[in-house]
Amino acid sequence: MEQLTQVWIHVNKFTGPIPNLSRCNNLVDLQLRDNTLTGAIPASLISLPKLANVSLQNNVFLGPMPVFKPSVQVSLGNTNHFCNPVPGPCDPQVTVLLDVAGAVGCPMTLAESWSGNNPCKGWNYITCDAKGSVTVINFAKQNWVGTISPAVANLTGLKSLVMNDNNLTGPIPVGLASLVELQLVDVSNNNISGKIPKFRSDVIVKTSGNPFMGKDLPPSAPLGRSSPSSSGGGSDNSPSAAKHEHKSSFSTWVVVAIVIAAVALLLVLFLVIYKYKSNPTSKLSRGKEQKLKNGSPKNVNGYGAIPSTASQSSAANSEIYVYDGGNVTIPVELLREATNNFNEENILGRGGFGIVYKGKLHHGTEIAVKRMEASIASNKGLNEFKAEIEVLTKVKHRHLVALHGFCVNGYERLLVYEYMPQGTLGQHLFDHDQLGFLPLTWKQRITIALDVARGVEYLHGLAQQSFIHRDLKPSNVLLDDDMRAKVSDFGLVKNAPDGKYSVETRLAGTFGYLAPEYASTGRVTTKIDVFAFGVILMEILTGRKALDDNLPEDRSHLVAWFRKVAVNKENIVGVLDPTLDPDEETYQSICKVAELAGHCAAREPSQRPDMGHAVNVLAPLVEQWTPTANTGDDSFNIDFNMSLPQALQRWKANDDSMLSEDTYTSSSTTSKSITAIRKVSETEKNTLSYTKENQ
Known part of the structure; x- marks a missing residue:
């Protein structure tokens, strides 16, 4: 223990209080973060002479906020329940109750509610009177292990101590008998030992179900778990701690033994990792692999x-x-x-x-x-x-x-x-068999493509600022229950440059979706997103990944292969996803998307369209798949996902069709331009008037 210098036991779901560390005089680095540790910070930790770094955040420590030496780098976080937000002693009643809690291992169910410096405000298992004095401690039927802390006798207003049906050991504290307000002590159904203190005749004392009651167990007998530290958080020298220090040594060393075993295992792992990292060949191969993400990874649920x-x-x-x-x-x-x-x-x-x-x-x-x-x-x-x-x-x-x-x-x-419950576009394109998804229909595919185009178009020019995503790929396209798409993962997004382009010294993105000018020179414009969108369209058409090492080399790079094969409409049918079985009308739609994919993934950025053009190409294709039957009050058959020019054209068509059916207005229909919405009500009024006149 004295030679121990570093203890890393973070992120292990350890529970309970920190044991006595007074013999760890050479400890330098202690990592306890991200567990569910409770109890007060012991003075034995605070006073370690060589301690330089300690992390305690993401636990539920109680007691006073610890004060370490200025040379110690401390991380406390904001999940701990220290009695005060600044260093200083706790309320005397809080100090006593924390000692009582420490004697039973300070369970998480208790620690979670014991926050602040007033036990009368929302502390579980505690009842107070109108004066703010603790009158009842009720730990009944919790199955907790430990002892009854002698510190409980310092609660002068205590009337009831109820601790029945647990696994408590050790004696009933003698000091309880001196409490003038005490009315009930219930320690039945435990493993309490020793003699019963001489209580007043009017105090109800329940001790049944304790087979060792009245017997003094030898010192080697297990005495349960007791507080490893005083509840003062800055001192282990309280009177109550001194009284039961010999009882806590057994459980403390059990905990210490477990810690030592864990540390030994971590040291072995550290040596293995160090040996691995020190291998130059391994370093080189890892460095190459981690420069960029490679391909479209398989992932879970999007x-x-x-x-x-x-x-x-x-x-x-x-x-x-x-x-x-x-x-x-x-x-x-x-x-x-x-x-x-x-x-x-x-x-x-x-x-x-x-x-x-x-x-x-x-x-x-x-x-x-x-x-x-x-x-x-x-x-x-x-x-x-x-x-x-x-x-x-x-x-x-x-x-x-x-x-x-x-x-x-x-x-x-x-x-x-x-x-997003339906996962990613990548899962539905490449892993639908393994995940039990039905293959995407053509209608679903072009709707998803349009959704992505609209999202990226917004990023490029319609938001408060212009942004470049830099990592568009199917695994970053999430789907809802209606199979509508949303673009995700904005960790690599950057502002679009004010000038023609900007140059990045460190590439970001995924192989297979990187535009040529970005991969070779680091040049960044909105056109690198357009290129990646073109690759996604090719994946939607073919059901193939952007990079697939399982295919022959001349077919493994989707963009290069698509450019060679899909040179005309006749060849496109040979590259389609086998799950698609298009009729003639669908095939015409597919050809238009294939042509758009080729333009978007052009080698030169100047030859690529902007995302607004992609939206204009895809929107009519999605529109033709919209059901034509009118429902409810939708008399104009308008899809509110249309652009404004498309909606105006549809309004005009509907308006012209309605007017042409009425002989009174048919002669004037051909001379009308696009009609505003407010004109429709006027037309309906004229038609109604004509009908009444001819009845």
Whole structure:
């Protein structure tokens, strides 16, 4: 123990209080973050002579806020329940109750509600009188393990101590007998030992169900779990701690033994990883693999991507970022509850940012929570986190995935999105057999393509600022229950340059979707998104991935192969996804999309159209698949997804058709220009008047 210098046991779901660390005199680095540890911070930790770095965030520690030496780098986070927001002693009653809680291991159900410096305000298991004195402690039927802390005798207003049906050991504290207000002591059905103190005759004492009651157990007998520290958080020398220190040593060393075993295992893993990282060949191969993402990755439920290199974040990165806009900060506790404490069963996908979980809020709203853990909280990851929030606070569009809020908590960064239940376009194109999806129909495919085009068109020129996505691909196109698409993953988005272009020194994106000028020179314009959209159209047409190493080399690169094969309409049928069986009308639509795909993926950016042109090409193709039967009051058969010019043309056609049916107005119909909506009511009025006159 004395030679121990580094302990990393973070993100392990460990529970209970920190054991006595007074013998770890050489400990330098202690990582306890992201567990469910409780209890007060022991003085034995605070006073370690060589301690330089300690992380305690994302736990539920109680007691006073600890004060470490100025040389110690401390990360506390904001989930702990210290009695005061600044260093200082707790209320005397709080100090006693924390000692009582420590004697039973400070269970999470207790720690979660014991927040603040007033036990009479919402503390579970505690009852107070009108004067603010604790009168009842009720730990009945909790199945807790430990002892009864002698500190309980310091609650002078205590009337009832109810601790029946647990697994408590040790004696009943003698000091209880001196409490003048005491009326009830119920310790039945435990493993209490020793003699019963001499209580007043009017005090009800229930001790049945304790087989060792009245017997003094030998010192080697197990005495249960007791407080590893005083509840004062800055001292282990309280009177109550001294009285039961010998009882706590057994359980403390059990915990310490477990910690030592865990540390030994971590040291072995560290040596293996160090050996692996020190191999130059491995470094070189990893470096090549991680320069860029490669191909269209398979992911789960629409929230996957390529994993990034893990790196340990420092505490210096724990500052909270605040952004303007409509998004809100969301408490981490709410997200833990919504995701069942980030349960693995709720994982939707893993990506370069971290892990995405499905969650459900109290009112039933389903959400997707993207969680960047500390192990990947590199500068690159933090930059993507900030970029995604900054972009999504400025853009709102029906075909861009909506950001509900975010959370910054210690090392963790979390983004909360709307949940898209049908996964990604990539899953439906490439993995539909494995996932049990029906193949996409042509109508669904061109509707999805139009949705993506409209979303990107908005990014390029219709939002408050002009943005470039830089990572368009099928795995970043999410689908809702109606198979309507929304573009996601805005971590690589950048502002469009004011001039002709800007030059990036570090490429970002995914192989197979990178425009040639971007991959070779780093030149960035909105046309690199147009190129990627062209590749997506080719994937929609062929059902093939942008890069597929399983195919022969001359066919593995989709864009190059598509350019050679789909040179005319006759050849297009040979490149189509086999699940498509188009009739003649559908085939004409397919040919137009293939032509658009070729233009969008042209080698020269000057030969590529803008996204507005793509919308204009795709919109009429989607429109022809819209049901023509009118329902309700929709007398003009208008699709409100149309552009304004298309809607005006449809209004004109409907207006002309209606007027031509009436002999009174048919002669004037051919001379009319496009009719405004308000003209229709006038026409109906004329028609009605003519009908009445001829009855």
